[in-house]
Amino acid sequence: MTSDTVLSRRPGLPGQGAVAQLACTLVQPLLSRVVRRIAAAHPSLFARLGPHQTTDFLIDPVELPFALHLRPDPLALVFRAVPRHAVPQVGATIRGRFMLLLELVDSEEDGDAAFFSRDLEVTGDTEAVVRLRNALDDVDGSIAEETASMFGAPGRTILARMRRAYANEPKGHATR
Amino acid sequence: MSLAELICPAGTPAALRTAVDAGADAVYCGFQDATNARNFPGLNFTPEELEASVAHAHAKATKVLLALNTYPPAGKVDLWRQAADTGARLGVDAFIVADMGVADYIARTHPDKRLHLSVQAAASSPEAIRYYCENFGVRRVVLPRILTIPEIRQIRKEIPCEIETFIFGNHGLMVEGRCSLTNYLTGQSTNMDGVCSPASDVEYLRHEDGSMSSQLAGFTIDRFSPDEKAGYPTICKGRYTAPHRSEGYYAFEEPISLNLSRLLPELIDAGVHAFKIEGRQRSKSYVRGVVSAFRQAVDDIRAGREARIADLVALTEGQKQTQGAFETRKWR
Numbered sequence: 001m002t003s004d005t006v007l008s009r010r011p012g013l014p015g016q017g018a019v020a021q022l023a024c025t026l027v028q029p030l031l032s033r034v035v036r037r038i039a040a041a042h043p044s045l046f047a048r049l050g051p052h053q054t055t056d057f058l059i060d061p062v063e064l065p066f067a068l069h070l071r072p073d074p075l076a077l078v079f080r081a082v083p084r085h086a087v088p089q090v091g092a093t094i095r096g097r098f099m100l101l102l103e104l105v106d107s108e109e110d111g112d113a114a115f116f117s118r119d120l121e122v123t124g125d126t127e128a129v130v131r132l133r134n135a136l137d138d139v140d141g142s143i144a145e146e147t148a149s150m151f152g153a154p155g156r157t158i159l160a161r162m163r164r165a166y167a168n169e170p171k172g173h174a175t176r
Numbered sequence: 177m178s179l180a181e182l183i184c185p186a187g188t189p190a191a192l193r194t195a196v197d198a199g200a201d202a203v204y205c206g207f208q209d210a211t212n213a214r215n216f217p218g219l220n221f222t223p224e225e226l227e228a229s230v231a232h233a234h235a236k237a238t239k240v241l242l243a244l245n246t247y248p249p250a251g252k253v254d255l256w257r258q259a260a261d262t263g264a265r266l267g268v269d270a271f272i273v274a275d276m277g278v279a280d281y282i283a284r285t286h287p288d289k290r291l292h293l294s295v296q297a298a299a300s301s302p303e304a305i306r307y308y309c310e311n312f313g314v315r316r317v318v319l320p321r322i323l324t325i326p327e328i329r330q331i332r333k334e335i336p337c338e339i340e341t342f343i344f345g346n347h348g349l350m351v352e353g354r355c356s357l358t359n360y361l362t363g364q365s366t367n368m369d370g371v372c373s374p375a376s377d378v379e380y381l382r383h384e385d386g387s388m389s390s391q392l393a394g395f396t397i398d399r400f401s402p403d404e405k406a407g408y409p410t411i412c413k414g415r416y417t418a419p420h421r422s423e424g425y426y427a428f429e430e431p432i433s434l435n436l437s438r439l440l441p442e443l444i445d446a447g448v449h450a451f452k453i454e455g456r457q458r459s460k461s462y463v464r465g466v467v468s469a470f471r472q473a474v475d476d477i478r479a480g481r482e483a484r485i486a487d488l489v490a491l492t493e494g495q496k497q498t499q500g501a502f503e504t505r506k507w508r
Contacts, residue, residue: 048188107190110462112408112457112458112459112491112493113490113491116405116492116494117405117490118388118404118406121380121388122380127376129375130216131218132218133218134188134216134217135218137187137459138191140193
């Protein structure tokens, strides 16, 4: 089963041109560093992924100019920013506001509740998404804060501000 | 007054620790196989994880209940027996069982262990419950979600064991342990494989108008308009047309969650010993929020205060909640 990449490119989402490509280039070193750090700190995460260690996921924060391609293969980790006009064929797509996705990674939000409210959209291989969700949910601590801490006090301050702003945002139907 | 223990879900070791920290009196969990009714991908415990989790829970005076609440296919009982032996060796405090063969094995092999009768046994009459108590030494029954509080009060007078009722989460009213709807479409059994609507058979489709349909094994079971809240992709909560109903309608049940937070005093007064929170498949965020809310409410009641009731509707299916049959048999 593959996720419908035509839907991933649907009009209305930002990031179709040269600006998106530039943004991808700028964030890529950060993403590579983050994913290597998380994989090293939480090796048990991979066991819960089972056969979906080699599944390609598209993580799609709707307000950012790019999407994220994740293949959680411990032997060949992939986590890269991709412009929406050039997303690869993937097994599953997870779409929502950036902060919602971040809070889901940290279990600060409940994935089922976000799905019920239509803030979270899932297409493609549902089992792969469920395994990824359960694997991340078994991680103790905050992946977002670990990532922010890689950039010291400024990183932690930015994350705290983003979380405060997100807490005050209206919720519901954010993927449309 | 009954103890009003809070029995809380744990789908992973991290969720178990979250439940313990949030104030669970007991947590319930299962192995990564068909021996429990939440046999979902990436969920549940290895024996090694359970061993560490039992130690963690016991260090904080929290009990661990092991769900062995599915039915072994005929002649294939070894997996359930091994799970029971492992659970006993690791020191779980009780087993939650549905199948009489599993109950009998544990009663004979591990007679020092408590047996709780799962809701999957669908025992809703004093006669049925007494049968399990007399023949297998069952110490507690988890009642199906089809009884009113006066009925629970009456049952309590007629049975020799404790009563546990669901207070929050999935509102399943099918005859539990007997439902074959998933089996009908997917070939996998909720009751023997532990999978209701297996994720491998679920697909969500987004349509150009912003609506979303959910499919199970290729069959569309609901379609949600762009502004509509969604529910789980289970057949019992699907929306269908029929010769007499050209508009799609919920033929069996609606996507809605049980929330009995306002009925806790009445349930305690009726003799309920333990309150169960559904949701081993849910996140730590759900566990933290729901367990904390009910911990506070139960503590308020125990202290003779009016219970502070947190708003949990954001965590409910379809973002709707009901007191179901507990409030009135007229529900639906």
